[in-house]
Amino acid sequence: MxxxxxxxxxxxxxxxxxxxxxxxxxxxxxxxxxxxxxxxxxxxxxxxxxxxxxxxxxxxxxxxxxxxxxxxxxxxxxxxxxxxxxxxxxxxxxxxxxxxxxxxxxxxxxxxxxxxIVDFEAYHRRINAMNYALTHDDGIAFDYAESDVILVGVSRAGKTPTCVYLALHYGIKAANYPLTDGDLESDRLPPRLKAWRRKLFGLTIDPERLHQIRQERRPDSRYAKLETCRREVQAAEAMFSLERIPTLSTTHTSIEEISSKVLSTLGLQREMF
Structure with missing residues (x-):
């Protein structure tokens, strides 16, 4: 208990x-x-x-x-x-x-x-990064030229909170792209992401945990079914593997740890605010 x-x-x-x-x-x-x-x-x-x-x-x-x-x-x-x-x-x-x-x-x-003790340049960088994360959340916008990193994964894998944390604490412009059913029909990257391959970082999650999270959001929906979660995670992981996208499971990983891994893997060096 x-x-x-x-x-x-x-x-x-x-x-x-x-x-x-x-x-x-x-x-x-x-x-x-x-x-x-x-x-x-x-x-x-x-x-x-x-x-x-x-x-x-x-x-x-x-x-x-x-x-x-x-x-x-x-x-x-x-x-x-x-x-x-x-x-x-x-x-x-x-x-x-x-x-x-x-x-x-x-x-x-x-x-x-x-x-x-305020570094105004760092403060404005953090605010701009936060605005960027909000306007590029969950595929709202796809102009990724200014992004430092683009987190990719199925819905509810932890992309949004990680983007917000990276913005608030490191001034990192983080966008996130949710993999849809259409994207997951292929094992290749969605066309919108191909030009930004070097900025991509994949987030995955245990299907059982994803099922629990989605059940809280949309109980007993097709979206929340364990079968759906397993299919989506399997397809996303196959894509990441084939495309050689660096990937991390968020199942038992804190946002701080996820962010640290993203920064170190992509070589993003910023001072923590």
Whole structure:
């Protein structure tokens, strides 16, 4: 039986850092169903008390100790959050003391300070990449000249969230192309993709898992049938193999891991924001 555990990502900013690190940690553990919740902009005592009450209530509702991944820089706010009774995992704690020793200077914690260090060129690159991912999602547009990568796969194989992650965290212009029934009738690349072969990366998935995902989206439809999922995945994998497209299964792979593999395989080097 899968054990349920509430998890909170708490921050005085957006909470993206806490969520990214926390998710990477949780993927190392199986047999649990983590109920995650992000609480952002906890930048004063009142908000910290509200967050603490919310965390405590979740623990009482599920009868287990919540896990709290915290990136608040103010020790006072962290103390209030600790009153929730949750397991407190401070994102910065393991690094502050070694840095103070190395730099021969004490930290000067100020709420929101970390989020004020902005590289505007990188920021605009990330926003442009995000806009690109949204306008080139699921075959909406096919002008791939500006793309850095084009993710190819059957519907619900994980293309869209990976494109969004690549845009938000690396400023990568990622498009995605969904393989349709017409595309899968042939074991060759669809005509629209042939000119962009060097940018292609295939995503595949276990048919049983794909069946579960599609059942949640369109219960008992032809689209969600296990037979359909098996046929589509088999045809897509045959195409990737014949066309020598680099491929990764998303079945047991986190978005962070998928993105890292895409970047390294295609030789895309970008700083993480």
């Amino acid at each position: 899968t054990s349920i555990r509430p998890v909170f990502y708490v921050s005085d900013g957006t909470g993206i850092t806490a969520e990214t690190i926390g998710h990477s940690l949780l993927t190392q553990f199986s047999g649990f169903h983590f109920l995650t919740d992000r609480i952002a902009f906890v930048d004063d005592a009142d908000k910290a008390r509200e967050a603490s009450a919310r965390i405590r209530a979740a623990g009482e509702a599920h009868g287990v100790r919540p896990i709290v991944v915290n990136s608040c820089v103010d020790a006072g706010l962290s103390s209030v959050l600790a009153e929730s009774g949750g397991l407190m995992l401070d994102v910065f704690a393991p690094f502050i003391e070694p840095l103070e020793r190395e730099l021969h200077a004490p930290r000067q914690p100020r709420v929101g300070q970390a989020h004020g």
